[in-house]
Amino acid sequence: MPRVPEIILFYRDSIVRSYGQIFFSDDRGFSVLLLAVSFINPFAGMSGLLAVISVIIMAKVMGLNPAITRTGLYSYNALMLGLVMGIYFQFSLAFFVVLLLGNFVTLLITVWMAVRTSSSKVPFLSIPFILGVWVVLLSSRSLGAIQLSERGVYELNELWNFGGPVLVAAYEKINEWNVPLAFDIYLKSLSAIIFQFNIIAGSIIAIGLLVYSRIAFSLSLIGFYSGYLFCYFVQGNISELQDSYIGFNFILTALGLGGFFLVPSSKSYLLVALSTPLVSLLIGALGTVLGVYQLPLYSLPFSLIVIGMVFTLNNRFEVKGLAPVLYQLYSPEKNLYSFWNQMERFKNDTYYHIHLPFFGEWRMSQGHAGGITHKGDWRFAWDFDIVDETGKTYRPPGKTTSDFYCYGLPVLAPAAGYVATVVDDVDDNEI
Amino acid sequence: MKKLHYERPIIQRLNVGVMNKFGTKTEYAPVTHVDGNAVKGLLAKYGSPLFVISEKTIRKTFRDANRAFKTRYPKVQFAWSYKTNYVNAVCNVFHQEGSWAEVVSGFEYQKALQNGVSGNKIIFNGPDKSMEELTMAIENNSLLHIDHLDELYMIKELATKSKKKPRVAIRVNMDTGVYPIWDRFGFNYENGQAWDAINKIILNDQMELVGLHCHIGTFMLAPSAYGLAASKLSDLALSIKKKFKKSIQYIDMGGGFASRNTLKGSYLQGMDLAPSFDSFAEEITTAILNAGFAKDELPMLVLETGRALIDDAGFLLGSVISNKRLSDGRRATILDFGVNILFTSFWYDHKISPAQEFSQYSEDSVLYGPLCMNIDVVRENITLPPLKRDDQVVVHSVGAYNMTQWMQFISLRPAIVMIDKNDKPHLIRKRETLKSIETEEVLPAYLKDFKL
Numbered sequence: 109m110p111r112v113p114e115i116i117l118f119y120r121d122s123i124v125r126s127y128g129q130i131f132f133s134d135d136r137g138f139s140v141l142l143l144a145v146s147f148i149n150p151f152a153g154m155s156g157l158l159a160v161i162s163v164i165i166m167a168k169v170m171g172l173n174p175a176i177t178r179t180g181l182y183s184y185n186a187l188m189l190g191l192v193m194g195i196y197f198q199f200s201l202a203f204f205v206v207l208l209l210g211n212f213v214t215l216l217i218t219v220w221m222a223v224r225t226s227s228s229k230v231p232f233l234s235i236p237f238i239l240g241v242w243v244v245l246l247s248s249r250s251l252g253a254i255q256l257s258e259r260g261v262y263e264l265n266e267l268w269n270f271g272g273p274v275l276v277a278a279y280e281k282i283n284e285w286n287v288p289l290a291f292d293i294y295l296k297s298l299s300a301i302i303f304q305f306n307i308i309a310g311s312i313i314a315i316g317l318l319v320y321s322r323i324a325f326s327l328s329l330i331g332f333y334s335g336y337l338f339c340y341f342v343q344g345n346i347s348e349l350q351d352s353y354i355g356f357n358f359i360l361t362a363l364g365l366g367g368f369f370l371v372p373s374s375k376s377y378l379l380v381a382l383s384t385p386l387v388s389l390l391i392g393a394l395g396t397v398l399g400v401y402q403l404p405l406y407s408l409p410f411s412l413i414v415i416g417m418v419f420t421l422n423n424r425f426e427v428k429g430l431a432p433v434l435y436q437l438y439s440p441e442k443n444l445y446s447f448w449n450q451m452e453r454f455k456n457d458t459y460y461h462i463h464l465p466f467f468g469e470w471r472m473s474q475g476h477a478g479g480i481t482h483k484g485d486w487r488f489a490w491d492f493d494i495v496d497e498t499g500k501t502y503r504p505p506g507k508t509t510s511d512f513y514c515y516g517l518p519v520l521a522p523a524a525g526y527v528a529t530v531v532d533d534v535d536d537n538e539i
Numbered sequence: 540m541k542k543l544h545y546e547r548p549i550i551q552r553l554n555v556g557v558m559n560k561f562g563t564k565t566e567y568a569p570v571t572h573v574d575g576n577a578v579k580g581l582l583a584k585y586g587s588p589l590f591v592i593s594e595k596t597i598r599k600t601f602r603d604a605n606r607a608f609k610t611r612y613p614k615v616q617f618a619w620s621y622k623t624n625y626v627n628a629v630c631n632v633f634h635q636e637g638s639w640a641e642v643v644s645g646f647e648y649q650k651a652l653q654n655g656v657s658g659n660k661i662i663f664n665g666p667d668k669s670m671e672e673l674t675m676a677i678e679n680n681s682l683l684h685i686d687h688l689d690e691l692y693m694i695k696e697l698a699t700k701s702k703k704k705p706r707v708a709i710r711v712n713m714d715t716g717v718y719p720i721w722d723r724f725g726f727n728y729e730n731g732q733a734w735d736a737i738n739k740i741i742l743n744d745q746m747e748l749v750g751l752h753c754h755i756g757t758f759m760l761a762p763s764a765y766g767l768a769a770s771k772l773s774d775l776a777l778s779i780k781k782k783f784k785k786s787i788q789y790i791d792m793g794g795g796f797a798s799r800n801t802l803k804g805s806y807l808q809g810m811d812l813a814p815s816f817d818s819f820a821e822e823i824t825t826a827i828l829n830a831g832f833a834k835d836e837l838p839m840l841v842l843e844t845g846r847a848l849i850d851d852a853g854f855l856l857g858s859v860i861s862n863k864r865l866s867d868g869r870r871a872t873i874l875d876f877g878v879n880i881l882f883t884s885f886w887y888d889h890k891i892s893p894a895q896e897f898s899q900y901s902e903d904s905v906l907y908g909p910l911c912m913n914i915d916v917v918r919e920n921i922t923l924p925p926l927k928r929d930d931q932v933v934v935h936s937v938g939a940y941n942m943t944q945w946m947q948f949i950s951l952r953p954a955i956v957m958i959d960k961n962d963k964p965h966l967i968r969k970r971e972t973l974k975s976i977e978t979e980e981v982l983p984a985y986l987k988d989f990k991l
């Protein structure tokens with residue numbers, strides 16, 4: 109077999125993985141499926157693919173890390189922008205120029221956020237896309253050359269133009285399917301993640317999801333229906349779920365929290381079920397505010413809730429239950445198996461436990477790079493002493509070493525080991 | 540101008556000779572205030588005599604002791620020995636500091652429950668526990684420290700009736716090189732009684748053996764004795780592990796650390812003699828850590844320290860009733876408190892300071908209490924400045940055992956005041972009245988009337 113040139117592989121991976129990224133997946137088959145499904149609305153599909161390719165080129169030209177570009181991390185936000193613009197605007201030269209500019213803005217925001225968030229281990233999710241799309245939407249109002257598309261208004265006409273009577277007949281047939289409302293909304297919401305809004309796309313994605321990951325599929329159901337039930341329970345925006353498919357936020361929240369940032373477990377499922385009502389509240393709240401400026405929400409509620417949850421869980425003082433995924437394998441199953449494997453192999457030693465070298469309560473009197481003596485080679489040293497209620501380190505008169513609380517106390521080995529050398533001829537420093 | 544303090548003249552023999560190594564004038568430096576409160580003011584407000592407890596001193600002493608052990612051993616638990624001082628305010632200071640309760644009678648047990656200590660944090664010691672008391676303790680999941688075989692059989696009998704499995708420990712007595720051995724309490728280590736009792740408990744399976752206890756004596760001046768005791772208890776625990784594959788949850792070393800009082804007949808002052816908490820802690824923890832327990836099977840170390848934690852926090856304030864010259868020419872001073880409320884003066888030479896300024900002159904004298912009994916001697920011999928009627932004195936380190944062993948004999952018991960950490964006094968026990976003594980009395984009707 110002839111060798112495929114590296115550059116082709118780079119583009120192939122970067123493009124395909126951008127689609128998977130949206131679903132927290134790097135499964136090749138599932139990603140290709142998503143790419144294909146995005147063409148069910150061909151305008152969205154084309155515009156999306158164009159956006160991905162253009163952003164990958166921009167990233168390459170600008171000299172960004174190709175290893176990161178290849179994971180799709182830099183381009184999936186632009187992909188979403190492309191999909192949205194393909195739906196809302198008529199194709200024209202001006203459209204493509206604005207698309208490229210919008211992509212560029214999105215890329216800048218993505219890189220900035222990726223760098224800023226990497227040290228704090230928080231995801232940025234689709235925030236760059238949302239900011240990018242707002243820039244485009246707000247500016248397009250004053251750009252005469254950019255026209256809102258009328259597609260969708262005359263849906264059947266377009267189908268006729270596109271695929272003739274066969275397509276129209278198929279469309280009518282599908283509309284006659286008697287899908288229960290709750291399931292209908294689930295499928296449409298699922299398809300809305302790649303801006304499709306129809307049950308064909310939804311059904312294909314659902315089957316793809318099921319094949320790719322049973323955990324992800326079950327999470328999508330639990331996430332969606334817990335959010336749905338909450339809306340029902342508080343007599344909230346069910347009709348909104350129906351009309352705008354905003355419920356896809358529930359599904360993304362479920363995929364993100366249930367098996368991607370956290371190792372899947374009964375607790376992570378429970379967390380999903382408890383988080384979707386939060387998402388629902390945020391949809392209502394943000395919708396009200398952004399409605400004033402006629403700005404769409406898209407996946408903003410999901411992004412904010414997941415970022416908030418992950419941030420909080422990463423800052424736990426003691427990690428009990430809800431294990432974070434330490435090394436991302438981009439699949440709930442793989443994350444789970446790797447976690448089990450780790451627990452089996454290392455039991456409690458997922459981290460190498462070292463203990464402080466003493467009993468009881470001591471004070472750290474000088475820490476890392478303490479500035480007094482912890483400089484240079486000694487910058488990672490810690491100093492300890494003991495203080496009483498009054499802050500003193502000794503009992504009166506404090507004239508000899510033995511007056512000091514810490515003098516003569518046992519010093520422990522911080523972990524099991526072998527004695528390498530013994531030094532016992534260093535005199536005490538007199539006070 | 541302030542009226543000068545009158546001091547009666549004294550005649551003192553001029554002492555020529557070598558200086559003695561103890562000096563002379565240490566004891567009677569005046570102590571006019573206790574934790575910022577004037578002695579005069581306290582006595583005026585609450586009456587004389589008066590017990591005063593310094594909350595600050597309790598907390599500081601407790602933290603010193605706690606630190607000494609916790610910086611040497613991973614699991615340490617103090618249990619406040621109620622008999623040492625069971626005034627509720629005092630107990631609760633200890634409970635606030637994290638102490639469990641150690642009781643030796645049904646009455647103390649109820650006191651601990653009433654103070655809010657949960658049953659599983661009460662240690663029930665002592666040779667005298669009735670069926671009712673044992674039943675109550677079993678139902679509350681308390682820790683029963685068995686003193687003798689008869690008690691063991693009683694608990695066994697109760698265990699068959701109760702749904703709860705009693706949590707027990709045995710008290711072990713042993714030779715630690717300090718005599719006399721307190722072998723009247725518990726089971727002896729050397730002659731095998733203790734091992735025998737342990738076997739009886741574990742094989743019976745109706746009780747759960749959770750701990751091993753000893754209390755080798757009180758006012759112990761030799762930390763090494765504790766080291767020996769701790770290694771003997773550890774040996775027992777390890778033998779249990781070996782034979783029954785069962786880990787003991789705790790080792791209770793009892794109390795007994797000396798306080799800084801001076802025992803009668805002691806050549807040195809208690810202040811200089813009493814070992815520090817650190818030296819007791821060093822002996823005990825070294826013995827347990829070196830005994831050979833697996834790292835995660837180290838037993839919890841329980842301490843029932845009493846006097847060493849409370850003695851220094853207690854003061855007795857009183858007043859001079861009179862002065863007299865005894866037949867042999869010695870001076871005698873009569874105070875308004877005696878052995879009735881200062882029970883510990885039977886075995887301590889308490890440090891007593893005048894509560895007002897004096898000149899440099901001093902005189903040897905005997906201090907008597909107010910009782911009409913010859914035994915009422917507070918100090919057989921003390922060097923004090925010449926005191927006169929209504930002068931006031933402060934007795935130091937009286938926190939342990941006095942407020943529990945005091946007698947309502949001839950006179951009524953005084954009030955107790957606790958001075959909090961902001962130097963504010965709180966009345967924690969009222970001065971007794973005739974009524975408090977007579978509430979429990981019953982006078983048969985036919986004895987009501989009489990003619991004289």
Ligand SMILES: Cc1ncc(COP(=O)(O)O)c(C=O)c1O
Pocket residue numbers: 620623641664665754756757758793794795796843844845846847939
């Ligand atoms: C069993 C037991 N524990 C603790 C104590 C408290 O002892 P101390 O006040 O000497 O510390 C005593 C007192 O005799 C005791 O008998």
